[in-house]
Amino acid sequence: MLADLRFGFRNLLRTPGFTLTALLALALGIGANSAIFSVVSPLLFRALPLPEPEQVVALPMTNTATGNASNWSLPTFKDVLDRQKSFSAMAALRQGGAAVSTATEPARMRVIFASHGVFAVMGLQPELGRVFTETDDQPGAAPVAVLTHSAWVKHWSQDPGVIGRSITVDGRAFTIVGVMPAAFSELPGDGRAQGLFLPLGVDLDEVKFGAHRGHHNLRALARLKAGVTLAAAGSELGSIFSALELEHPEEKNIAPQVLSLQESLTADLKPAAMVLFAAVLLVLLIACANVAGLMVVRSGARQREIAVRLALGASRLRVVQQVLAEAVLLGVMGAALGLLVAVWTLEGLKGLAGSKLSAASLDGQVLLFTAAVGVLTGLLFGAVPALHASRVGLHEALKDAGARASLSKNRRRAQSALVTVQVALAFALLAGAGLMFQSLYGLMRVNPGFEAENLLTVRLDLPASSYTDDQKRDYYRRALEQAAALPGVESVASVDPFPFLDGTSRNSVYPPGNEPERGSEVAANMYEVSAGYFATMKIPVVEGRGFADSEMQLDSPRVMVVSQKLAKRFWPTETALGKQLIGFSREPCTIVGVVGDVKHGSLDGDAKMAFYLPYVRSAWLAQRLLVRAKGPPEQLVASLRRLERNLDPSLPVREPEAANEILSQSASQQQTTLTMLAAFAAVALLLSAIGLWGLIAYAVAQRRQELAIRSALGAPQGHLVGLVLKQGVWLTGLGLLGGVALALAGSKVLGAMLYGITAVDPKTYLTIGVVLAAVALLACWLPARTAARVDPNAALRA
Amino acid sequence: MISMKGISKTFFTEEVETRALHELQLDIAKGEFLSIAGPSGSGKTTLLSILGLLDGPSAGSYHLGGRDVAQLSSAERARVRNEQVGFIFQSFNLIGELTVAENVELPLTYRALPRAERLRRVDAALERVGMSHRKSHYPAQLSGGQQQRVAVARAVAGEPLVLLADEPTGNLDSHNGVQVMELLKELHAGGATVVMVTHNDQYSRYATRTVTLFDGRIIDESALQRAG
Known part of the structure; x- marks a missing residue:
């Protein structure tokens, strides 16, 4: 060897x-x-x-009636924790952001409010100090925090004396009790680093709403006991939920899944x-x-x-x-x-x-x-x-020679087959890239329902610990007033959530007197907005009007603006204006306007039904400031930072973001995939062109004598060129046919990533076929020219 | 019918100049059977390739059928070759992938002839050389003599002004060699003009005239003997 x-x-x-x-x-x-x-x-x-790691599972919840993803409520989590036998540990968690005082200046960090079981689920010991105990999770317990390794490195310079130190999180004091190891630098289920864990019991949101079974705000993770399979755990959870449904009818149509955490984290990348x-x-x-x-x-x-x-x-x-x-x-x-x-x-x-x-x-x-x-x-x-x-x-x-001729025929046949395979593979790849390009082009031209150009947004979260609801309303009112007064500003408004940056807030809506049964609700996206929102976002008001300034008062009549889809859902043949709907607040609101549909989260999804409420009555009063600039919005970034600092110097300044960048980021995965596909397709095209060129050049060399004979017999040059090209055309044609078959076979995988175009689009296939054929012809052209110049004298010298 | 005046051919290879033909004068009348003889390197093949318009002369004039063909473009030369010259090569030069009939039809496909006319000419040519019964065979299925007969059929199918044969018996045994020479004799008797290059004195005698080349010049037999 x-x-x-x-x-x-x-x-x-x-x-x-x-x-x-x-x-x-x-x-x-x-x-x-x-x-x-x-x-x-x-x-x-x-x-x-x-x-x-194979024992760590995510327990995503689905509403079986609507097919939508759902979350866990705290009471349900506690019931399941008490009854289950499949898991050695379970954890409920919610993530958010908070202003945290660090060793230097306040920083905005990701926070995971988690039940104490999260560390047992992860199975890791802290690098320093300790993790939460069951006591830390109880309401009224002394507030403690555990840092992730990356937050400790970035904000506390790996100071080992950090344990026992006091920090403020959104203005509330916490004591650092532990630091997690580097292996655990990413927050579970998130993939983004730098943050801290706080006990779920201190989450004000859970304190306020956690007792309601309808408050689905938590994700759940668990660690399987040794020997328990995913299926067995799933079946046990199914039985527990069937029992819960009988005890609590509001749990109807909710079903959890048991997925490996690894799989659930990567499902959308697959x-x-x-x-x-x-x-x-x-x-x-x-x-x-x-x-x-x-x-x-x-x-x-x-x-x-x-x-x-x-x-x-x-x-x-x-x-x-x-x-x-x-x-x-x-x-x-x-x-x-x-x-x-x-x-x-x-x-x-x-x-x-x-x-x-x-x-x-x-x-x-x-x-x-x-x-x-x-x-x-x-x-x-x-x-x-x-x-x-x-x-x-x-x-x-x-x-010698005679045998060489017949053997070279075999080799030529093998080489022809290989070239055909190359063309087929290149076609499949080019077709994929072509489809992705068209999909992305279509996606970038999709109207999200509002105008993203010249629009800036910055999140203005206010810690519940240092701001009362009235103080928050006053803060937002001042923020809107001061932003409107900035030079270069066309209009301002505020919203929560912003369609392409924040999560959704989906809520059941129904006309008064028609409360639906659990599981058959009509769910719509809820947006809490200020006056001037539709004008600032340039969302068309189709009927009626947007909110007036006078409706941003606590004592003003309850009003609502609905999207066209929602209006059509309840009143398909008549106007929605003046009708009433009950949304999040359980109070009937009178519809004063119908506006255009807006996409949320991704450009390739359908716009969902939506309703809009004045933000002043919001339960959590978290708003995002929107500023429409008269020109390029970058010039306003510095003024907005100053404005934030002036409004409350104790809060970390959040970076304003341009809405059009947010939109293009929503298609960034497709963009990256396309760029890579295009690069690989170019390599494929180059390789198959080289392959075809090599074959034809070889064939011309092999056929030199035959070409000389033909030339000696008076074959015009064009005929000789045609003779050589014919071979290339024939192989390319065969390769293209094979390529179409391959592309069709792969269409199912690709189809899942395409928007507005089918994976078997004949126009794309035709275009790619023409491009590939043109390149193939070019690759054949050089050896064909050599063939045309073959010296007829060679026939005499044979 | 063929008139060559002062034909010279010089090859240049790596700064070495080789004169293959020296101011050669040659006239060939219609219906003549000319044999070109001479030792290796005397310029026989070069002369044949200029006669057959496979190559052009470096100097001199060449008239074929009354037309000056010395300075034609390569496309024009190909057309004249196809219509006015019939080649018979030493190594037959049949195309292995084509049948006997297709090989004979090959030069006709380069003309705008209707298919029926092409087939008629193919049949007639194969009949003439006695190979009609093998028209569907491939060259590899034929003996050397049979292959050369097919090559002769291909040369005559186009009804050329002149048949150029380059050592037509060079790859054949004596029996097949004689048969091919008899065939050329028949064609000549039928009115064809034949120009043949051969080393073989015995086959030279089939010709009505022999010219001998030495160092790119035409010399007479006695001159050749003196030089040797």
């Missing part, structure tokens, strides 16, 4: 043109795979950094990861077909050498081994170069996707993957030439 490798290495050195071309193709193919593997493996394959993996796999296969084609050509030149080996007594298996050894050597060398390509690709990807890919690196796992791909690739592309080598006819090969 070592001798085979040595001989293979010498052979590769002897044919530098072949070796360099093959290495380039392999480096591109393997490098792309390694880069994507390095991105995807931490997301999909790397286990969470927790003990027995389609993109699958598509990208499929793409790089296609690139690798094209590279393999390309190199196999080159090796088939080369095996023609080595036929006599192989025949001599066979004549000297080598077995055919031995010859196959020798060819495979050379191929594997080439594959491994390609993999080594591929690592360079992977480094550059990964840098490019990080530039595109930023912090989302921070976990991606070329670590030992990626190196191992790359080496394995190198060896497997070698075996794959070595198979065809090895098979050819083993079939060398001894007598013919040792004799």
Whole structure:
């Protein structure tokens, strides 16, 4: 074997043109795979950094009547915790943001309000101090906090004396009792670092509403007992919920699932990861077909050498081994170069996707993957030439020309098949990229229902501990007044939640006297807004009017504005104006306006039904300031920061965000996927063009004599060009047909990522077909020109 | 019918200048059977390739059928080759992927001839060389002599002004060689103009005239003997 490798290495050195071309193709193919593997493996394959990570589960809730995702209420969580036997620990948690006093200045941080079981679920011991106990979770307990490792590093400079220190969280005092280890630097279920854990018992939101079974505000995590399967735990939860439904009718139609936490964290990334993996796999296969084609050509030149080996007594298996050894050597060398390509690709990807890919690196796992791909690739592309080598006819090969002709026909056939495969794979990849491009183009042109241009927004959360409701209303009133007075401002308003930045607040709505049964409610998005909201957002008022300033008083009549969809849902044939609906407050509100539908969260989803209420009666009074600038909004950023500081210097200043950037970020996953797909498709196109060029050039060289005869017999140059192009056209046509079949087979995976276009769009297929055919023709053109210039004298010299 | 005046051909390879033909004068009358003889490197093949418009002369004039063809473009040369010259090569030069009939039809496909006319000419040409019964065979299924007969059929199917044969018996045994020479004799008897390059004195005698080349010049037999 070592001798085979040595001989293979010498052979590769002897044919530098072949070796360099093959290495380039392999480096591109393997490098792309390694880069994507390095991105995807931490997301999909790397286990969470927790003990027995497979036992950690998420318990997402679904409303079985509507199919919508739901959350847990605290009473339900407590009931299940008491009754279940499948889990060794359970935790309920909610995440939010808060202003936290740090070692230096106040900072805005992510906060997880969690029941004490969260640490047992994660199975980790603190690096410093302790975690919560059951006592810390009780209402009235001394308020304590546990820092994540990254928050400790960033805001407390890893000070070991931080334990016992007092901090304020939204103005309330807490004592730091523990710091979690680095392995646990990410908050569970979130993936974003820097924050702290607070006991659920001190969450004012839960204190206020937690006793209501209808207050679905918590997520739940659990750790399976050893030996308990997901299915068994799911079935136990199902029985508990059936019993709860009988005891508490309001729990009807709510069903929990038991999913591995790893899976639930990565579920939404899976389609993109699958598509990208499929793409790089296609690139690798094209590279393999390309190199196999080159090796088939080369095996023609080595036929006599192989025949001599066979004549000297080598077995055919031995010859196959020798060819495979050379191929594997080439594959491994390609993999080594591929690592360079992977480094550059990964840098490019990080530039595109930023912090989302921070976990991606070329670590030992990626190196191992790359080496394995190198060896497997070698075996794959070595198979065809090895098979050819083993079939060398001894007598013919040792004799001469006539035999060479018939054997070269076999090689040409094998090479044609390989080129057809390359074209087919390239078509599938290009079609995917083409569809993604159209999808993204369509998405960027989607009207979200409001005008994002020149609109800035900044969240103005006020800590309940230092602001009474009246103080909050006064703060927002002043914020709106002062913002409106800033130079360059066209209009201002406030809202909660903002359609593309905050979560949804879905609530049941019904006309007075028609309260629906649980499970058959009509749910709509609720927005709490200030006067001037629709004008500032440029949401069209279709009927009636928006809110007036006078309606931003606690004693003003209860009014509501509804979206067109919601109006049509209840009053399909008549106007909604003047009608009444009951929303969140349980008080009938009179509809004073109907406005256009607005999308929420993502551009590719449908706009949901929505209703709008004056923010002054909000239960939590959290608002986001909206400022529409007369020109480019960037010039207002500094003034807004100053305004925030003036309103309350004790609060951390939040960074204003441009609405159009928020919108384009909502399509950023598609954008990144498209950019990568386009890059891989370009590589695929290049590789298949090289493959086709190689084949046709080889065919022209093989047919030089025939072409000379034709030329001697008077064939015009155009005829000779046509003759050569015909072969390319025929192979391209076959490849395109195969490509369509491949693309159709892959349409299901891709379809899940497309917006406004089907994965079997004939126009895209046609366009890609034309582009590929044009490139293929170009690749054939150069050897065809050589064919046309063949010297007819060669016919005489044969 | 063929008139060459002062034809010279010079090749340049890596700063080395090789004169293959020196101011050669050659006239060939319609219906003549000319044999070109001479040792290797004397310029026979170069002369044949200029006669057949496979190559152009470096200097001199060449009239074929009354038309000056010395300085034609390559496209024009291809057209003239196709319509006025029939080639018979030493190594037959049949195309392995085409049947006998398709090989014979090949030069006709480069003209705007209706298919029926092409097929008629193919049948007639194969009949003439006695290969009609093998029209669906592939060249590899034929003997060397049979392949050369097919090549002759291909050359005559286009009804050219002149048939150019380059060592037509070079790859054949003596029996098949004689048969091919008899075939050329028949064609000549039927009115064809034939120009043949051969080393073989015995086959030279089938020609009505022989010219001998030496160092790119036409010399007479005695001059050749003196030089040797």
